[in-house]
Amino acid sequence: MENVSIRDFYKEICGDSSCQLDSFLDSKSTMDLGHFNVFDIVKFYYCDRKKSEMTYNRRLYYKISLIKGKNLVEYAGKQVLIEKQGILFATPKIPYRYIPQDNNQSGFFCVFTKEFMSKSKTGLLIDELPIFLPSSDFIYQLSDEQYLEIEAIFKKMDTELSSDYTFKYDLLRNYVLELIHSGQKLKPIESIVSNTNAAGRISSLFIELLERQFPIENNAQVIQHKTPVDFANALSIHTNHLNKVLKETTGRSTTEIINGRIAEEAKILLKQTHWNVSEIAFALGFEEVAHFSNFFKKHTALSPLKFRG
Numbered sequence: 001m002e003n004v005s006i007r008d009f010y011k012e013i014c015g016d017s018s019c020q021l022d023s024f025l026d027s028k029s030t031m032d033l034g035h036f037n038v039f040d041i042v043k044f045y046y047c048d049r050k051k052s053e054m055t056y057n058r059r060l061y062y063k064i065s066l067i068k069g070k071n072l073v074e075y076a077g078k079q080v081l082i083e084k085q086g087i088l089f090a091t092p093k094i095p096y097r098y099i100p101q102d103n104n105q106s107g108f109f110c111v112f113t114k115e116f117m118s119k120s121k122t123g124l125l126i127d128e129l130p131i132f133l134p135s136s137d138f139i140y141q142l143s144d145e146q147y148l149e150i151e152a153i154f155k156k157m158d159t160e161l162s163s164d165y166t167f168k169y170d171l172l173r174n175y176v177l178e179l180i181h182s183g184q185k186l187k188p189i190e191s192i193v194s195n196t197n198a199a200g201r202i203s204s205l206f207i208e209l210l211e212r213q214f215p216i217e218n219n220a221q222v223i224q225h226k227t228p229v230d231f232a233n234a235l236s237i238h239t240n241h242l243n244k245v246l247k248e249t250t251g252r253s254t255t256e257i258i259n260g261r262i263a264e265e266a267k268i269l270l271k272q273t274h275w276n277v278s279e280i281a282f283a284l285g286f287e288e289v290a291h292f293s294n295f296f297k298k299h300t301a302l303s304p305l306k307f308r309g
Contacts, residue, residue: 034116
């Protein structure tokens with residue numbers, strides 16, 4: 001599983017075409033105000049090249065997608081089916097993907113960073129909103145009337161983004177908040193994967209507890225659950241039972257899942273921060289730098305410094 005930044009997102013858009021990456025990123029919105037952009041799905045997917053199936057990645061930005069068309073969404077061991085039209089609120093904390101089930105796809109989506117929304121005059125803390133919590137079921141079915149109401153907000157965003165209005169980014173933040181509040185009033189789509197059995201519930205709770213610790217956003221933040229015992233205690237079950245459940249539901253052991261997720265976060269911190277190796281090791285729960293270095297090399301075949309380049 002890869003970790004996709006805003007820059008990676010635009011590289012994916014540009015591909016081998018003549019698209020200029022800097023035209024998306026070297027703007028006032030990026031330098032001073034965080035980043036925001038909005039896309040028409042029809043133009044984005046079909047204007048100059050067919051898009052392949054979305055990969056199951058963790059994206060290091062927020063994304064709100066208004067989707068018209070049949071789609072299967074996968075996240076945290078769940079699958080939900082958008083039958084006709086829906087809206088999806090994606091957070092960096094939960095890897096996901098959606099897979100079109102037909103060729104008749106339309107709608108809009110917007111991408112933005114935490115920095116963009118933090119400039120709101122309301123003092124908004126986006127990660128504290130219910131719709132962006134790790135426990136949120138963030139996909140919602142829409143009626144025809146609801147779809148048209150939300151589509152109108154996206155169209156206003158699209159128009160405003162290209163305007164020369166001095167306070168357009170303040171207005172765009174208000175439109176994003178309007179989308180969020182509209183979403184928080186909706187009822188989530190039920191998962192088509194049965195989680196009514198005990199094993200399914202335990203597996204889902206484990207994934208939620210694991211993902212809730214990430215991303216690591218400052219070098220004073222330290223993960224609290226690092227070992228199978230930590231998670232078993234938090235879930236009030238025996239370590240062996242947790243391991244058995246995860247083996248059945250994911251094909252991997254508790255240790256493999258935890259270590260794989262910690263290794264992915266280590267890669268992000270090494271590439272996207274200037275923290276030294278000891279700071280990263282501490283944030284990821286390692287008391288000794290040597291232990292972290294050995295752990296990282298085991299998972300990547302490179303030392304942390306060689307990986308950082």
